[in-house]
Amino acid sequence: MRKVTVFITLKQGVLDPQGKQVQESLNVLGYKEVQEARVGKYVELQVEDGPNIEARVQEMCDKLLANPVIEDYHFDVEEAVHS
Template sequence: MKKVKIYITLKSGVLDPQGKAVQTSLNTLGYAEVQEARVGKYMELKLDDHTDAEKQVEEMCAKLLANPVIEDYQYTIEEGVTQ
């Protein structure tokens, strides 16, 4: 089995209102050193060993998991993961 870890983030230059809310809240709580916060998504998938994981993950991200207009993604694939 293969374990895929996918990280999806907004492209630089895209406004992140959720990140701004987190930054403001942390500043209010006394963490003035926080100058910026960006919020993204993290997903884990488990795939069969017989799968061309890299090709399938690229397709999944392009078709559903990420919006390529405003988001970037990166992933890692771990081989030989047990249930």
């Protein structure tokens, strides 16, 4: 079993109204050093071992998890920790 962590963010140049609101709210709270905030998505998957894990995850991202037109993504694949 593998743990796949997918990080999805808006591409540079794409307006991020949620990030702008976070930045403005932090400024109001006194964190004036925050000049920009970008909000993204974090997805964690448990995936069965197989020879094409990276290619399959890339397909998942392109078809469902991310919108490749406006979002960038990267992912990490690691051994799942069983507890």
